[in-house]
Amino acid sequence: MMRFNTLIKHPADWMTGGQGEHGAVITSRIRLARNLRRHPFPGWAKRDQRAAALDLMRPAVEALPAMKGAFSHELGDLTSVQKQVLVERHLISREHAARGDGSAAVIERRQTFSLMLNEEDHLRMQAIRPGLQLTAAFSALSELDTNLEESLEFAFDPTLGYLTTCPTNLGTGLRASAMLHLPGLVLSDQIGQVLQAVNKIGLAVRGLYGEGTESLGNLYQISNQSTLGESEETIIRRLERVISQVANHEQNAREKLLEDDPEMVSDKIGRAYGVLRYAHIIDSKEALNHLSLLRLGGTLGYFPTKTVMLCDSLLMDIQPAHLQLHSGRKLSPEERDSIRAEIVRSRLQSLETPDNRMSSNDDKNFSDTPNPNPGDA
Amino acid sequence: MKCDFCEKKATVFLTQLVDGQMKKVCLCDNCAKERGVTDPTGFSLADLLLGGLPGGPGTVAGHPSPGVPGNGKQCATCTFTLDDLKRVRRFGCSDCYATFGDEVAQMIRGMHKGTSHVGKVPEGLMAIQFRNQRIEELRSRLDQAIASESYEEAAGIRDEIRNLDEVKH
Ligand SMILES: [Zn+2]
Ligand SMILES: [Zn+2]
Numbered sequence: 140m141m142r143f144n145t146l147i148k149h150p151a152d153w154m155t156g157g158q159g160e161h162g163a164v165i166t167s168r169i170r171l172a173r174n175l176r177r178h179p180f181p182g183w184a185k186r187d188q189r190a191a192a193l194d195l196m197r198p199a200v201e202a203l204p205a206m207k208g209a210f211s212h213e214l215g216d217l218t219s220v221q222k223q224v225l226v227e228r229h230l231i232s233r234e235h236a237a238r239g240d241g242s243a244a245v246i247e248r249r250q251t252f253s254l255m256l257n258e259e260d261h262l263r264m265q266a267i268r269p270g271l272q273l274t275a276a277f278s279a280l281s282e283l284d285t286n287l288e289e290s291l292e293f294a295f296d297p298t299l300g301y302l303t304t305c306p307t308n309l310g311t312g313l314r315a316s317a318m319l320h321l322p323g324l325v326l327s328d329q330i331g332q333v334l335q336a337v338n339k340i341g342l343a344v345r346g347l348y349g350e351g352t353e354s355l356g357n358l359y360q361i362s363n364q365s366t367l368g369e370s371e372e373t374i375i376r377r378l379e380r381v382i383s384q385v386a387n388h389e390q391n392a393r394e395k396l397l398e399d400d401p402e403m404v405s406d407k408i409g410r411a412y413g414v415l416r417y418a419h420i421i422d423s424k425e426a427l428n429h430l431s432l433l434r435l436g437g438t439l440g441y442f443p444t445k446t447v448m449l450c451d452s453l454l455m456d457i458q459p460a461h462l463q464l465h466s467g468r469k470l471s472p473e474e475r476d477s478i479r480a481e482i483v484r485s486r487l488q489s490l491e492t493p494d495n496r497m498s499s500n501d502d503k504n505f506s507d508t509p510n511p512n513p514g515d516a
Numbered sequence: 517m518k519c520d521f522c523e524k525k526a527t528v529f530l531t532q533l534v535d536g537q538m539k540k541v542c543l544c545d546n547c548a549k550e551r552g553v554t555d556p557t558g559f560s561l562a563d564l565l566l567g568g569l570p571g572g573p574g575t576v577a578g579h580p581s582p583g584v585p586g587n588g589k590q591c592a593t594c595t596f597t598l599d600d601l602k603r604v605r606r607f608g609c610s611d612c613y614a615t616f617g618d619e620v621a622q623m624i625r626g627m628h629k630g631t632s633h634v635g636k637v638p639e640g641l642m643a644i645q646f647r648n649q650r651i652e653e654l655r656s657r658l659d660q661a662i663a664s665e666s667y668e669e670a671a672g673i674r675d676e677i678r679n680l681d682e683v684k685h
Contacts (some may be wrong), residue, residue, distance in 0.1 A: 161684070165629075166605065172555045174610055174612075176610055177593060177595070177611070178609065179594040179596075179608055179609040179610070180594075180606070180607060180608060180610075182604075182606065183596060183607075183608040183609065184594075218624060248633075259606075265674065266562030275523065280638065284636075285639055288638045293638055294609075294610030295637070295638050295646070296610075296613060296633075297633070297646040297647070297649050297653075298621070298631075298632045298633060298650065298653075299613060299632070299633055300635060301633075302607075302610040302613050304606045304607060305605070305606045305607075305621050306605075306606075306607075306620065306624050309628070309633075310633045310634040310635060311633070311636065313635070334534060341629070356562060365627075365628040365629040365630075366628060367624065367628035367629065367630055367632070367633060368628050368629040368630015368631060368632065368634060369630065369634060369635070369679075370627050370631075370634050370635040370679050371635045371636055373679070413641075425531050439586075514550055
């Protein structure tokens with residue numbers, strides 16, 4: 140069986156993939172909720188009932204062709220840091236991590252699929268892909284679901300669809316979501332409008348906010364709210380359409396900012412670069428906000444394009460459990476802040492100053508090669 | 517400002533849009549940490565906001581309550597009662613949906629785009645039966661809707677039938 144350290148040693152496929160849509164869409168995630176017939180839901184089941192459900196599901200899940208050689212452990216067998224790392228990688232939910240005994244996680248080698256057994260529902264399976272790939276993620280996950288139906292009998296009602304613990308997931312049991320990076324819309328003050336519009340058509344929008352109104356890392360998640368009354372394809376099609384529209388707005392906003400206020404953009408990106416390159420103590424909020432701007436710089440030609448990927452893996456690696464795993468011991472918050480800074484500094488060591496933008500603002504072909512015509516910059 | 521989960525001073529502020537309205541949640545350092553709100557990539561934030569909010573859907577189901585409650589409704593499969601449902605806003609097992617049919621209908625009104633499933637159906641004989649039964653049901657509802665000249669409803673039902681046929685391949 141795959142060991143924890145083997146699983147975690149490699150970045151997930153989705154962390155090293157997507158810069159499509161100019162990097163505005165970081166990841167796409169599909170989650171399906173399923174339950175066994177005649178078995179009480181995990182939150183209600185007694186200990187032995189939960190164990191019985193697990194004994195049915197686990198062999199079925201492990202036997203899936205896609206899960207060959209997968210990581211499969213009961214949560215009770217993992218340390219709290221290990222569970223936390225899985226949460227930070229989005230492989231299990233925080234709620235699942237808190238459940239411990241009687242719950243298990245089965246994670247595909249490349250971390251593109253993960254299945255939570257005895258979470259809020261008996262089975263919550265998810266697929267994550269880089270960039271905007273909800274359709275692809277869904278068809279892969281749906282195939283896995285269909286395979287499972289050969290050995291497990293899921294609770295299903297002709298009118299209500301797949302039956303879930305919470306009625307908010309009824310029907311398709313589908314939650315489709317994308318993580319978006321929207322610094323252009325934030326800096327140009329258009330974010331509120333865009334999010335309102337998205338919400339008006341029945342999609343959920345969430346951001347993480349710091350004090351005041353400034354959002355942390357300019358990161359937003361858009362997902363479906365309704366799971367009943369529409370097919371999976373309809374839900375996903377609408378979501379993909381809306382997300383690519385938002386990504387377009389974001390791209391336009393970035394271009395317009397560069398045109399109208401290049402000094403402001405350069406100043407923000409330059410300051411972020413300075414702090415990340417030279418800070419010795421940095422908390423996660425500050426790191427997050429600066430990485431967001433560095434990432435923006437990567438898409439605007441201030442840095443090589445691969446900087447976007449570097450930022451994405453840093454977003455993951457600077458989180459508390461990843462830091463503790465990295466240093467192999469428990470860390471105080473103060474220690475975390477200095478180790479975080481150390482990791483960021485060393486990863487960015489070879490990143491050159493953003494003084495020479497590599498492309499002018501009408502150049503969409505950002506590349507690692509220096510601008511052949513520096514006079515244009 | 518006080519934390520929405522305990523009495524301490526709030527230091528983390530979350531905002532989400534619900535029906536076009538900004539909704540703010542305030543948390544203290546501890547509660548934020550416990551709920552993973554400092555996770556910058558926001559998935560766990562989504563989990564927090566999807567459940568576990570004060571006044572939102574309940575968090576974890578509790579223990580089976582002894583005895584039969586006021587109105588006597590209880591799931592024969594899992595012993596879940598109406599009181600349990602009111603308390604946690606979640607169900608005890610899949611059979612609860614039949615036991616508490618009226619409550620289900622009330623709960624899902626306005627929660628979703630529709631009230632009947634038009635998506636994927638488990639493979640196999642059983643599934644085909646389900647689907648055909650469902651299409652039959654919808655056809656008779658369609659006739660009724662047309663008879664009563666509720667064309668908007670009829671159009672919706674027709675779409676559902678079309679979707680079901682589509683899923684059938
Ligand atoms: Zn608190
Ligand atoms: Zn029940």
